[in-house]
């Protein structure tokens with residue numbers, strides 16, 4: 320039988336002990352781990368008691384109909400009460416969000432303000448006929464009205480579906496139609512890198528094919544003139560201005576959906592991931608406090624967008640449930656200059672920063688000088704999410720941003736899991752550049768081979784979750800069958816994450832990328848992330864993607880695409896050097912057959928490298944759908960370069 324495990328060639332010897340300032344956290348987390356081991360259900364029940372329940376639950380887990388698990392199902396609560404009211408009544412003057420607009424406008428929003436805004440909008444939405452269980456689409460930039468809109472829906476018992484403001488009208492329309500939204504909340508225009516993004520105009524185009532939407536609410540952000548459909552469109556300021564600042568929360572069952580969030584699978588139509596109210600909020604609040612060691616005086620900044628799950632869980636629901644003070648930034652990281660983020664850290668004295676590897680590699684590319692002029696000494700903890708982080712990018716984050724003193728939490732999770740599943744705990748875990756640490760308390764993971772058997776230490780395989788957890792997705796909207804088929808059918812009863820991983824001798828997890836991205840060279844299944852990390856460890860490289868393309872001799876060969884740091888000289892010598900560097904770092908088997916230098920790599924709108932397109936380019940296939948890319952223009956450029964290199968006969972030695 321063929322060896323089906325994923326070879327892992329990367330050897331990373333660097334490791335960092337938790338700093339002593341986190342020892343209180345270490346003691347707490349040891350107890351939490353112990354409680355989870357002793358009695359998992361009682362443990363989760365205890366975590367759920369972080370929340371305020373209108374009717375306490377009795378049953379913790381109903382597992383009578385797997386994989387349709389139900390958590391805390393006889394309990395009743397309201398998410399906005401948990402995120403806003405309990406803090407507004409006890410310490411209403413506490414800042415919930417420091418909002419920083421891209422043009423430089425600023426606003427402080429206390430929990431008391433937040434409650435008033437949420438109630439006003441809930442009243443206005445109720446006036447438009449929004450009722451419990453209705454779906455409301457939210458298509459906005461990162462302005463305070465976005466979390467307010469999410470919470471107003473929650474207050475009413477309506478289900479929100481946030482569509483990232485970078486999506487085109489067609490994507491918005493598809494999502495609105497899939498879940499049958501009746502109302503859309505949007506804004507005139509959004510600011511992005513100094514440009515105006517015409518959200519209302521896009522929304523109008525989308526709504527042309529969505530007759531089910533009877534009303535839209537429009538926030539005036541830039542004040543631009545926009546088309547107006549009388550009777551359908553409502554000005555946010557006008558309809559909330561005289562609305563009451565009280566709105567009796569609609570109490571829902573713990574299993575009632577809080578939101579639907581669409582995630583584009585690798586192929587096919589987007590999947591509407593459905594999250595519950597009680598279980599989701601429990602996972603969001605618990606993990607946010609454990610992983611970020613949240614303290615009362617922290618200024619927390621998750622630099623994601625509310626259009627993604629990271630924004631839902633770690634900008635809105637987790638931090639607000641925990642009464643945290645967050646920074647909310649509207650715009651691009653390089654507007655008006657590449658030091659914008661570091662100005663923000665300094666201005667608000669940010670102590671916890673949570674971002675994505677793509678942002679970190681971009682800052683590396685822009686150069687260290689943009690950080691140098693800013694005092695980043697307030698930072699005490701750094702986090703990353705979204706892709707595997709290359710060890711060199713991790714080291715750069717640690718040294719240049721964290722001054723060598725901040726632990727890094729590399730958090731693995733998915734839209735589907737709702738909250739962080741695998742992550743170092745800053746007080747407990749010895750962190751290693753590129754490793755996501757271990758499953759959190761109450762989370763059970765394993766790595767299995769094609770037969771569903773554990774691969775054993777050091778060997779890569781499929782990452783699965785073996786027990787249900789409260790913040791897990793409940794189904795795909797309107798498609799229970801696809802839910803079962805996609806996540807639960809491969810290894811009956813185990814949740815298939817779709818990622819490769821291996822565990823090292825300390826039990827730490829190393830993510831190896833999506834299973835679909837594995838490359839098979841001469842019968843060895845290699846993870847592209849390891850080839851990429853080897854390339855990024857070369858001093859001239861900022862970012863790299865490796866993909867497999869058909870090869871007569873070896874089955875597949877590795878084609879590499881590389882972006883250089885700042886003004887590194889991309890000559891032929893460097894290309895040879897890069898190929899040798901990979902061979903020397905992880906072995907000759909992984910040596911790229913070709914290297915294309917490019918100004919940028921094709922990325923999804925959430926910043927993930929789109930390897931599928933690079934495979935198409937490498938195999939000279941007709942390019943698949945590129946409309947979902949954040950930067951579609953780079954694809955043609957890369958394709959042209961790849962063609963040029965092929966005709967120059969670079970490949971295959």
Ligand code: PRX
Nearest residue numbers: 704705706707729730731732733734818830
């Ligand atoms: O492949 C994994 C990668 O992102 C996928 C989930 O993407 P999404 O649903 O958009 O959610 C992103 C934010 C949670 C995963 O299947 N991924 C996420 N975090 C990591 C990661 N890969 C490696 N390391 C991570 N820390």
